Amino acid sequence: MNTATPASENPARHYVATLGGVAGMILALAAALNYWVDANAYFGRNTLGFFTSAERQFKILGLARHPQNAVLLGNSKAALADTSLLRPPPVFFNAGVGGSLVEDVLAMTKHLPHDSPLIVVALDFGQFGNEHPYGENLPPAFTWHEWLANLLSRDAVGASVKTLASAVWHLPPTYRDDGTFDATGWYAHYDVPNPAARVEMVAAHNARLRGFQFSPQRVALLQPLHDALTAHGRFLVYILPAEAEEMSALVNLGLRPAYDDWRRRVREVFPDVVDLTDTPFADPKNYFYLDIMHPYPKIGARMIAETVLPQLRK
Amino acid sequence: MLFNSYEFLLFFLPVTLAGWFTCGRWAGIRAAQVWLITASLFYYGWWNPWYLILIITLTLANYGWGRLLARRAIAGQPGGLALALGVAANLCLLGYYKYANFFLDNLNTLTGANWVLGQVILPLGISFFTFQKIGYLVDCARGLVPKSDFLSFGLFVVFFPQLIAGPITHHGEVIPQFSRPGVTRPDWGNIALGLTMLTFGLAKKVLLADPLSTRLGEAFNAAAAGQHLPVGNAWYAVIAYAVQIYFDFSGYSDMAVGLARMFNITLPQNFNSPYQAANIVEFWRRWHMTLSRFLRDYLYISLGGNRHGRLRRHLNLIITMFLGGLWHGANWTFAAWGLLHGLYLVLNHAWLEAKPRLRGMAVIPRPLRLFTSHSLTLGAVLLAWILFRSNSFSAAIVLLQTLIGHGPPLVADGMAVISEVKPERWLWLGLLCAWVLLAPNSQGVCSRFQPVLGMTEPSAHRGLCGGRLLWRPSTTWAIAIAVIFVAAFLSLSTVSEFLYYQF
Numbered sequence: 083m084n085t086a087t088p089a090s091e092n093p094a095r096h097y098v099a100t101l102g103g104v105a106g107m108i109l110a111l112a113a114a115l116n117y118w119v120d121a122n123a124y125f126g127r128n129t130l131g132f133f134t135s136a137e138r139q140f141k142i143l144g145l146a147r148h149p150q151n152a153v154l155l156g157n158s159k160a161a162l163a164d165t166s167l168l169r170p171p172p173v174f175f176n177a178g179v180g181g182s183l184v185e186d187v188l189a190m191t192k193h194l195p196h197d198s199p200l201i202v203v204a205l206d207f208g209q210f211g212n213e214h215p216y217g218e219n220l221p222p223a224f225t226w227h228e229w230l231a232n233l234l235s236r237d238a239v240g241a242s243v244k245t246l247a248s249a250v251w252h253l254p255p256t257y258r259d260d261g262t263f264d265a266t267g268w269y270a271h272y273d274v275p276n277p278a279a280r281v282e283m284v285a286a287h288n289a290r291l292r293g294f295q296f297s298p299q300r301v302a303l304l305q306p307l308h309d310a311l312t313a314h315g316r317f318l319v320y321i322l323p324a325e326a327e328e329m330s331a332l333v334n335l336g337l338r339p340a341y342d343d344w345r346r347r348v349r350e351v352f353p354d355v356v357d358l359t360d361t362p363f364a365d366p367k368n369y370f371y372l373d374i375m376h377p378y379p380k381i382g383a384r385m386i387a388e389t390v391l392p393q394l395r396k
Numbered sequence: 397m398l399f400n401s402y403e404f405l406l407f408f409l410p411v412t413l414a415g416w417f418t419c420g421r422w423a424g425i426r427a428a429q430v431w432l433i434t435a436s437l438f439y440y441g442w443w444n445p446w447y448l449i450l451i452i453t454l455t456l457a458n459y460g461w462g463r464l465l466a467r468r469a470i471a472g473q474p475g476g477l478a479l480a481l482g483v484a485a486n487l488c489l490l491g492y493y494k495y496a497n498f499f500l501d502n503l504n505t506l507t508g509a510n511w512v513l514g515q516v517i518l519p520l521g522i523s524f525f526t527f528q529k530i531g532y533l534v535d536c537a538r539g540l541v542p543k544s545d546f547l548s549f550g551l552f553v554v555f556f557p558q559l560i561a562g563p564i565t566h567h568g569e570v571i572p573q574f575s576r577p578g579v580t581r582p583d584w585g586n587i588a589l590g591l592t593m594l595t596f597g598l599a600k601k602v603l604l605a606d607p608l609s610t611r612l613g614e615a616f617n618a619a620a621a622g623q624h625l626p627v628g629n630a631w632y633a634v635i636a637y638a639v640q641i642y643f644d645f646s647g648y649s650d651m652a653v654g655l656a657r658m659f660n661i662t663l664p665q666n667f668n669s670p671y672q673a674a675n676i677v678e679f680w681r682r683w684h685m686t687l688s689r690f691l692r693d694y695l696y697i698s699l700g701g702n703r704h705g706r707l708r709r710h711l712n713l714i715i716t717m718f719l720g721g722l723w724h725g726a727n728w729t730f731a732a733w734g735l736l737h738g739l740y741l742v743l744n745h746a747w748l749e750a751k752p753r754l755r756g757m758a759v760i761p762r763p764l765r766l767f768t769s770h771s772l773t774l775g776a777v778l779l780a781w782i783l784f785r786s787n788s789f790s791a792a793i794v795l796l797q798t799l800i801g802h803g804p805p806l807v808a809d810g811m812a813v814i815s816e817v818k819p820e821r822w823l824w825l826g827l828l829c830a831w832v833l834l835a836p837n838s839q840g841v842c843s844r845f846q847p848v849l850g851m852t853e854p855s856a857h858r859g860l861c862g863g864r865l866l867w868r869p870s871t872t873w874a875i876a877i878a879v880i881f882v883a884a885f886l887s888l889s890t891v892s893e894f895l896y897y898q899f
Contacts, residue, residue, distance in 0.1 A: 093868075093869045093870070094584035094585040094587070094588040094869045095584040096869070096871070096874075097584075097588045097869035097870065097871075097873065097874045098584055098587050098588050098591065098869075098874075100871055100874035100875065100878070101588075101591060101874040101875075101877055101878045101881070102878075103878075104874065104875050104878035104879070105878040105879075105881045105882050105885075108878070108879070108882045109882055109885065109886075112882075112886065227402060227403075230402045230406075230889075231889035234402075234885065234886060234888075234889075235886055235887070235888070235889035236883075236886040236887050236889070237889060238889075239886060
């Protein structure tokens with residue numbers, strides 16, 4: 083039988099001890115770093131700010147941490163709105179989360195603080211589509227696998243190092259304390275006057291719209307959302323506009339009737355809804371040049387200041 | 397439970413290893429064997445506990461049937477019918493789980509019927525352990541297995557390092573090891589070597605193979621959907637797949653070898669730098685070596701091998717490779733892949749027979765001959781991988797057309813545009829290609845301590861800087877392996893199955 087082994091036991095034992103010791107030491111260091119920095123706020127320790135895509139964790143944590151008397155809920159179109167530009171009162175916390183679907187918004191209402199007198203909800207047709215599997219896309223559950231992944235994964239180490247480096251160089255965090263997003267990088271990437279790139283971006287976006295259908299299951303969540311908001315207290319709801327080019331794609335794809343049905347259903351559930359569809363806010367000049375999905379942060383704030391908050395006076 | 401998972405590396409492996417040595421020391425080798433069988437069944441049942449019934453029943457039935465065949469063989473009684481029954485029973489189960497729906501689909505297509513069987517879940521590893529047991533039955537009937545105890549046989553089937561995706565061990569090479577004196581005694585040399593091989597395999601899988609999957613998957617999917625694909629992406633996909641499947645599967649084999657070695661069990665070699673082969677015959681002596689061995693010993697030779705003339709030999713080769721291809725999965729693309737390799741082998745044998753008669757060959761410089769033969773072999777293997785990876789012939793054809801610049805045109809109305817593969821990805825792929833084409837493999841690096849059975853001469857690897865780069869249990873190597881292990885371990889957060897699990 084061909085089973086030759088290292089001749090001497092001692093070097094082999096030393097080898098195993100060294101290997102185990104060195105590997106264990108590096109892993110322990112990585113775990114300590116990840117636990118201390120806690121870039122994704124998984125362990126509830128994050129102290130250096132949020133620089134990574136730990137948006138959901140941060141928003142949930144921030145709702146409880148940040149002093150505010152108004153909360154904005156919605157998807158990335160709301161998340162990009164610079165609610166810090168809104169003159170107090172009220173003082174907003176922007177709890178908009180990129181990619182959040184209506185079930186996520188509903189789930190987020192469970193995290194709302196009891197002392198928040200006003201909830202503003204931005205509804206977007208994209209939150210009611212059927213292209214994503216149904217189910218709340220919440221932060222990772224506190225399972226032992228996720229616990230280990232947050233403690234001992236390359237991604238976690240990368241996020242920790244990035245967070246640490248950003249803190250050392252005094253770079254602003256991606257998210258500010260009030261939940262607003264630092265859009266500096268977004269401007270750099272998506273506000274570039276490159277017509278060829280815009281054509282490609284618009285084409286890719288339209289291709290994604292091609293299979294779009296409203297999900298009856300998601301539209302049916304409007305009523306539970308209404309009930310949850312009513313139980314909480316005062317709230318305002320507005321429908322985000324689709325940018326003009328996006329709207330023409332919806333029309334060309336024959337989706338406008340379904341879109342109007344959805345708006346009608348929203349009005350049935352929320353009679354006071356502010357509907358910004360086809361308003362001047364849909365003008366392409368209000369949107370990032372290479373990202374027709376997202377209005378500029380100050381435009382997002384203007385939508386709320388000029389059309390939504392005045393409802394409070396009624 | 398995957399080898400590349402937290403639960404395996406942090407819990408299952410240490411507990412099982414500790415249990416093996418502890419039982420061996422305090423309760424004897426039988427208790428240790430029972431422990432290892434139990435742990436292996438737990439490992440298998442982690443995926444789906446219901447399939448434990450299947451594997452336990454098959455193990456018991458094959459052991460009993462094998463003993464019956466062996467007794468008849470020793471007594472000189474004919475065992476042909478009993479052997480045929482045993483082999484057929486194993487093949488029927490494999491056929492049901494793996495090919496029933498495939499068979500029905502084809503029957504429906506041919507007859508226009510609409511028979512539906514429902515979803516049949518393929519039990520993990522059934523393709524591998526079925527072959528092991530067939531080999532055992534055949535050798536029992538040939539009188540080559542005069543005795544084997546049940547616990548050793550049970551371990552031969554369910555021993556977890558080789559249970560799911562091989563190497564396809566031969567009973568004669570592993571069963572005696574499970575009851576060898578001292579097998580349950582901790583051997584630091586074997587643990588050191590095992591940890592090293594485990595780390596090599598883990599790194600191959602999670603650091604080298606997995607990162608390639610995104611861009612190549614995107615290209616194969618686009619081809620399947622008949623979408624436009626940049627020519628460069630198509631080439632990237634084909635080359636990257638060849639590299640990915642090698643690192644993925646040989647990585648798994650390295651891990652299996654390393655894990656087994658920690659238990660003082662040496663498994664056979666499964667890969668030997670296959671892309672360094674100078675011809676297809678050699679390629680199959682280096683790629684999935686234990687499958688090639690099984691196909692040769694139990695199929696090709698049973699069909700008559702090379703004993704009935706050249707034509708029959710070629711036919712036997714093609715049948716063997718066709719069935720070997722189909723073994724990989726219930727899809728005609730796999731069968732076509734096997735058939736293509738069968739044709740390659742026939743051509744290769746014909747060439748090897750004709751070569752001595754070609755006088756002009758001698759004037760061609762040897763380096764040029766070598767370069768040509770290596771390039772042709774590699775090209776033929778790459779071409780065949782397209783069939784293997786594509787989920788349909790039409791997808792394979794689209795990809796082939798794209799490779800030569802005749803793929804589907806770009807749709808101007810906004811179908812998803814696939815961006816071209818970035819130069820840094822090409823550079824990385826180039827480095828990986830250089831690695832698989834030129835560098836020694838993990839067994840070669842560890843050849844001083846013969847990590848696998850049936851290994852080529854260790855002296856063949858002395859060329860590694862005069863042997864200075866050969867692994868040995870030194871402090872420098874320990875630190876290097878620890879760093880590689882940590883890098884791989886930190887990449888475990890994403891669950892990624894081995895490609896050969898699906899076969």
